[in-house]
Amino acid sequence: MxxxxxxxxxxxxGGRFEGEALVxxxxxxxxxxxxxxxxxxxETRHELKGISFAGKVLVFPGAKGxxxxxxxxxxxRLAGVxxxxxxxxxxxxxxxxxxxxxxxxxxTDFDEDPLERIRTGDWVRVDADTGTIEVTPREHRSNRHLxxxxxxxxxxxxxx
Amino acid sequence: MILRDDEKAMLAGDEGxxxxxxxxxxxxYGEALGAQYLVDTRNVAGTIGATTPFLRQYGDRNGGMDxxxxxxxxxxxxxxxxxxxxxxxSHLQQGIDPRQAERQGISEDVVRIYETGQAYxxxxxxxPLNTCTPYQVGNVPVxxxxxxxxxxxxxxxxxxxxxxxxxxxxxxxxxxAMLTGKIPYWGLHIDENRRGTHLIQLDIEVSTTAxxxxxxxxxxxxxxxxxxxxxxxxxxxxxxxxKHFGAAAAxxxxxxxxxxxGVTPEARTREDAFGSRKPEGTLxxxxxxxxxxxxxxxxxxxxxxxxxxxxxxxxYSLEQIWEVCxxxxxxxxxxxxxxxxxxxxxxxxxxxxxGYTRIIEQAGGHVMTDTCSAIGKVVPKGTxxxxxxxxxxxxxxxAIMGIQAWFGTTADCVQAxxxxxxxxxxx
Numbered sequence: 400m401x402x403x404x405x406x407x408x409x410x411x412x413g414g415r416f417e418g419e420a421l422v423x424x425x426x427x428x429x430x431x432x433x434x435x436x437x438x439x440x441x442e443t444r445h446e447l448k449g450i451s452f453a454g455k456v457l458v459f460p461g462a463k464g465x466x467x468x469x470x471x472x473x474x475x476r477l478a479g480v481x482x483x484x485x486x487x488x489x490x491x492x493x494x495x496x497x498x499x500x501x502x503x504x505x506x507t508d509f510d511e512d513p514l515e516r517i518r519t520g521d522w523v524r525v526d527a528d529t530g531t532i533e534v535t536p537r538e539h540r541s542n543r544h545l546x547x548x549x550x551x552x553x554x555x556x557x558x559x
Numbered sequence: 560m561i562l563r564d565d566e567k568a569m570l571a572g573d574e575g576x577x578x579x580x581x582x583x584x585x586x587x588y589g590e591a592l593g594a595q596y597l598v599d600t601r602n603v604a605g606t607i608g609a610t611t612p613f614l615r616q617y618g619d620r621n622g623g624m625d626x627x628x629x630x631x632x633x634x635x636x637x638x639x640x641x642x643x644x645x646x647x648x649s650h651l652q653q654g655i656d657p658r659q660a661e662r663q664g665i666s667e668d669v670v671r672i673y674e675t676g677q678a679y680x681x682x683x684x685x686x687p688l689n690t691c692t693p694y695q696v697g698n699v700p701v702x703x704x705x706x707x708x709x710x711x712x713x714x715x716x717x718x719x720x721x722x723x724x725x726x727x728x729x730x731x732x733x734x735x736a737m738l739t740g741k742i743p744y745w746g747l748h749i750d751e752n753r754r755g756t757h758l759i760q761l762d763i764e765v766s767t768t769a770x771x772x773x774x775x776x777x778x779x780x781x782x783x784x785x786x787x788x789x790x791x792x793x794x795x796x797x798x799x800x801x802k803h804f805g806a807a808a809a810x811x812x813x814x815x816x817x818x819x820x821g822v823t824p825e826a827r828t829r830e831d832a833f834g835s836r837k838p839e840g841t842l843x844x845x846x847x848x849x850x851x852x853x854x855x856x857x858x859x860x861x862x863x864x865x866x867x868x869x870x871x872x873x874x875y876s877l878e879q880i881w882e883v884c885x886x887x888x889x890x891x892x893x894x895x896x897x898x899x900x901x902x903x904x905x906x907x908x909x910x911x912x913x914g915y916t917r918i919i920e921q922a923g924g925h926v927m928t929d930t931c932s933a934i935g936k937v938v939p940k941g942t943x944x945x946x947x948x949x950x951x952x953x954x955x956x957x958a959i960m961g962i963q964a965w966f967g968t969t970a971d972c973v974q975a976x977x978x979x980x981x982x983x984x985x986x
Contacts, residue, residue, distance in 0.1 A: 444858070462813065465710075466709035466727040467729070468729060469729030473730075490592060491784055491813060492592065492729075493729055499731075
């Protein structure tokens, strides 16, 4: 198996970002599901309960729950704890609007299911403008990736 | 996206900077969705208040309510002067009840911010319905009407029960729709996306409001954001039952539309509900499924001593307040238990007129308006164990407030308020 592989998808919000993947098979609730000031999932039965998505490449099925979804992730962005990029499978109105107001690169409609191919801890380079993501499995991550975490991330937001 | 001439003019700034920002957001949002067009809407329901701490501080630091509207309703860091709304726009629930601030533990400062926000909202021409249920207080969209509403329980209600058309919009998209009268033509605005995906057959009677909540909670978990078609109803549901059903299905999953064969307007028959779609699956709701839902919504409940009974999620109708009065009249609440009933201000006016507020207050309870415990994060001081008759509130309140919550029928809840103990069981 080669060290890195590529997935292709559709741009939702443009821009580039690289960082560590945080993967969940549970859909995420915004209002009542996250604490937007710490970027932490709080939903009672969620597999990420207590875990922060701040600065991560968040890989998840999609959004669920209240239509306060976008405003909660909007607050998370202003609080500096939004995901660095969002990769998801299911487009809904709250997911689309939430992605837009987070301003981070976001993609959907992948050629292969990112939930099957990406694991938490993998290193992911997202280029939403060209519709590609490059994944380096966690066991192949080099020191370069770790130092990128330590020194701040290469981030090019797509929208104002 | 393909824009019409009026939309291009708005995007070019012909109607001022706020409308330009609104159109810019709608285009970014429409492209994210993959929408091709915008559609005209003349009925928007959203929220523009700033009573939560984060928004209050944002307004204070950045120039007041126009700054809050620019950032949180138009996704614009640049502060633009907000004009009057272009189309009929209703305000959804708020963060506090200004008339019950002391009881809710809300400081005078926050009440002043609420009043500033209310005055601002009215100056823009936003209707002060201040409820999660605009359809209970006069904003009743008709079949086929394109709307731009947020509030998941209201979205599912107007799509399914009324046959109006809206996606679950958010604060930013409804803000942009208020100023433009436009929303992306996508999702549930389009005929073929409104047909059913899953058939749900009822093997047991579903009669009480609590039963409908459990059914909704189970269906949401099963179908997530798809469109269930329910068949085999034993009882004709009313507004309250369908309101609780939809609120629950939208909370446990992301259901925005359902069909009840023979009841809802786009499901005269099963064929009508599915159109040309073939059901992706058939699910059966029986005793085991009902028990599963009951256990899920009671997952956080351990201690029988109940110190808070919360009713009115979604906001209670006049009929539900009347029902509580029938259970409560002549009784006295436990000294250890508070009862707060949440409704719209205009429904409370009717409850005042009808004498219901007095019956509830004489028993020791309170009727509150504009907000609810989960949205406002308002519970009586020291609350550890709540009781609710709403599966939606049972889903959210423990996570938001770090308390336990019992779920049961309205009668179970009123009994808990009187005795101070939870005695509800699944019957």
